[in-house]
Amino acid sequence: MKRAVVLLLLALLLVACARVLGIRPAERKPFPHHEHVTKGGVTCVQCHKGIMTATENDPLHLPDTATCTSAGCHAQPHDPHPCKDCHGLQSTREEAQMDLDNLKFQHLTHNRSLKGNCAYCHQGVQTNSDHVRPPMAVCLTCHEHQDDFAQARTCDRCHRDIRGEGVRPTSHVAHDGDWLREHGNRAYSARDLCATCHADKFCAGCHGLTVPALPEKMAFDDTLRAGVHRAGFDSRHSLEARTQPGLCTTCHATGEFCESCHARNGVDVGSGGASPHPPGWVGTRGERNDHGPAAWRDPSICAACHTGAGEQLCIGCHRVGGVGGNPHRAGWTSNKRPTIDQPCRSCHEGAP
Amino acid sequence: MRRALLRRASLLTGALAFGTPASASADPYRLRVDSVGYTQSPQSPVGLIVLQGDDKANQYVDGEALVWAGSQSGNADVLTALVRLHDPHNYGELRLGRQLLTVGALRPIHVDGADARLRAPTGTSVEVFSGVPVQPQFAYRAWDWVTGGRVGQIVGQNTTFGMSYLQQRDDGRVSIEEAGLDFASAPASWLDVAAHGAYDLVDPGLAEATVSLASRLGDLRPEVYATQRSPSRLIPATSLFSALGDTPSQTVGTAVMWRMFPRLDVLPMVAARSTDGDLGLDGTFRVTLRLDDRGDGAITGELRRQGSGPDRWSGFRGALRVPVVARVHASTELELVAPDDPRGRGSLWPWGLVALRWAPIEHWEVAAAVEAASTPTATREVNALGRLSWAWGAR
Structure with missing residues (x-):
């Protein structure tokens, strides 16, 4: 019983919201092409006068009230308003205008090939579809x-x-879903x-x-625009950076980018700001020493501030024989020559 | 000072040269000027003027440029200034100037340089590039030069793959050397597949790789993807931090876009991330309702949970854009972020914005907004933003 009531309420809610959700279109019905052409035997050119010879530079050949009332078709309209106010969709007319503005297209040349078979391209006419404009797949x-x-x-x-x-x-590489993340891979x-x-x-x-x-x-002012750095990104950028190691580095060079912004906004140690590191970040043997695992996890975050001259901070403790010990992960190997190539020689130069 | 003035003058000249309409040409060109100002509390206000344009001079030449100048002295720069020479069928193409190189599986690089490409009717393409790094303002040069290329092949209409190579040098040494593979295909009308991988040649190992499968099933568009990224291989090999050891992180995720009703889209996204043995789940649930058939007005709500990594957090974001009267749009946005461990930075970080846009006459647009936030660094922050734009052609 309870379930039935809930379902009934949900159904009522859906009906009430049908227009908002787009289930029941707010606009009028599409123009009844099917009734005119198939049942009424009206030819396309009777209403769309001049369409067969139309070139790129001609205007749209959409019928107006005079066209509908001429030739004895609708001699006595039931309403004093223009026919198009109620019959046919405004969006269909806008689509046609968009095509005229954007495409290199001539009805004249197409009509020569199709010999007046308009429905070959305008397939929606046969079903009274909202979309009379042929999709690109039809062109192809x-x-x-x-x-x-x-x-x-x-x-x-x-x-x-x-x-x-x-x-x-719409038919390929559609920018739907999480396109912001997906676009790079594409x-x-x-x-x-x-x-x-x-x-x-x-x-x-x-x-x-x-x-x-x-x-x-x-x-x-476009608050629905997708963007990595939208809304309160300034606040959450450190959280985002730690979530996906290396992601920031795919766009931002390490070093100057982070450092200069922090200095500009007075949130670096050099300009009197607080250290971003929590307690237990650096300790002597036997104490908490969180910076090591954090550096292994995402060295690009460390490099964001400590690159260049800042590397001396690491070298001070971690050079060969230093109090910091070996900073390399277990099993780490390199083709570089330790005492000759950079950055190895910063720590290994002079070492046995 | 004189140098700064000369620099600005040359920038503006460049912009006008690219932007000057070709009066006898039927080809499209676009121009846009934006002047933006915001108060940037608690610092001094910032003003910005941005000029951009692109044009097809004829069937062999087109170009584009975006230059800007800020209110602070000497604060001006060029984002892109690019001339593209090509044959009418695009079989040969040469791009000269400041540009963003996106070649095969290698990450985008902003350079001053040249990029040449040859395409054969068989679908084979060969591309080579070389350039020096773009430096914001008069900053020191991050590296010396970069060179590389890609060989690609198109198979049928729906499949393409390629191999790419890049070498970047700094102070006479190789700082980045990578080889990449990329692949994209639409084997069926309902399926898109794409993959890329970049391999570090300095300290051999996989730097970054992603595989993605997306499908179109009526009102559903599910996507599954997997990514591996190795941060130590993404930073230059000349950096001390590249020598700590390789700790790649892996992500496996899915996003399902569902057009539940003609005007209602639902997008759940879930990803599992593993970094150094630490496994966590990230999730987002986004709902967007268009308020009219064209989507001029829309409202969206998003719940987000970042459950991986050392700094976990939850958040909500809501946004609304609605036409008020003819030529006037109002929009608003609210974001709330709650870190699991505030560490004295505040338990909730709200951010909000209210904006109004008015297009009084064709080509002109004016917008204003007020933005307020409470951030980890400022308990209270209120900013005003304004923009005046003129656009000829499309945006």
């Missing part, structure tokens, strides 16, 4: 994609300016694929060393 049933895209990675043959279009891929094999839409400055906007401000800061 005729147009060879291999030469233009798969090899030369250019979309220019069909798209006027793919970067300016601002579209996201980009390794396909920089030129990414470059069809993204300029170099887009990538450098995060990965570059001379970034004026991170995208999250520049577009502070």
Whole structure:
């Protein structure tokens, strides 16, 4: 009984939220193409006048109220408002305008090949779909994609300016899920694929060393934008860095980057700030000495502050014969010559 | 001072040279200018002007640049200033200038240099690059120069793989030498596979590797991935910290994007991490509801738990973006972070922002925000942010 009540409440909630969740579209119904074309026997050109000879530079050939009321079709409209206010989706018209703006496309040349068979491409017409615009997959049933895209990675043959279009891929490398983490792994094999839409400055906007401000800061008003350094990253960056050893190093060079920022914000020891290390960080034999395991776990975090001249702090204790003992992990080997190559000779020079 | 002025002048000239519209060309070009200011409490306010543009001069030449200048004296720099020469079919390509190199399995490098690529109709490509490091401002040079390349092959329309090599030298010595393998394929219309690995040649061993499988199953997009990363091999071999020993960390995780309803997306993510014998679980649960069919307005909520590593924490983030009236958007964001071990840094670190964006006329946009936080270093911090933008063409 209790379960039934809960289920009933959930069902009621779902019905109440149907519009919010997009289950029941707030917009009107799509235009009934099927009823006009298949049942009514109206040809496409009766409403879309001039479409058969339309070139890239012609405007959209969408019917207006005068078209609907002409030729005795809807001689007495039931409403004084323009037909398009209620019939057909605004989004469909916007999609058509987007295509006109962004694609190198002529109905004229396509009509020559298809001989007036509009439904060959506009398959949605037959089902009264919301999406009358043919998807790109329909274009590829005729147009060879291999030469233009798969090899030369250019979309220019069909798209006027793919970067300016601002579209996201849907059929391949869809930017869904945890794309922020995933994008790097995808980009390794396909920089030129990414470059069809993204300029170099887009990538450098995060990965570059001379970034004026991170995208999250520049577009502070876009709070739904994905970003590694979004929201309160300043507070949690030390937590994030320790969670995934080496991750910061994949973009940030060790040394100067962390050190300069900490000095600028007065949170380093040199500028009077507190030591970031907890009690028990460095101790003599028999005492807590946490810095060793931490350094093995993620030496890049140590290098963030102690690189360069800061290495002397380590060498002071860990040089051969020093009080700190051997800092290498058990089983560690190297091809370097201990007394000749850097950084080995910093500790091993002069040692037997 | 004179040097700084000359530097700024050359930067602006460069930007204008790249950004000047080719009047007779039908090819697209874009220009954007942003002026940003924020109070940066408790320090002095910061102002920033950013100019960016890209253009296709003709079918052989295109270029892009982003330059910026800050309010502090001598604070200006170039992010990218790049000319790309290529044949109309992209079989040959030469990129000259300041650029971000992302070659095969090797990590992105910001350089002043050249990158040349040849592609054969058979799908084979050969790429070589060389450059010197980009240095922010007048900082000392982190290393001397870098060189490398990649050989790649496209198989069919959906598979590509390659081998890459990089050598970076500092003070006459090899500081990084890596070889990489990369692979990406969409063997079926519902499956994407990608993998890469970088191998350290100085102290031989795997520096970094990732394998990822993603699927498209209607409204579901599950992804599984595994990563291994060795921090000691990611830092230059000339650093003392590269000689402590190899302690790689491994991560295995999954993310499942589910379009539960037409306007509602649910994204649970779970990852298990192992570092030096320490195993932990990280998890995120994100829900996004679009408030209209186009997603102009949306609300998102995210719960996060970092249960691996020595500094574990839990957090919540919520964000809202909503069109208020025509050309005006309001947005807000709230984040709460609770570290397991506060260590005197406060038990809760809140961060919040309220912003308003107005596009009064075409090409122009103005935005303002107030940001407030309580951080480990400042009990109370309030900042104001503002931006005035002009954009021609797309962003």
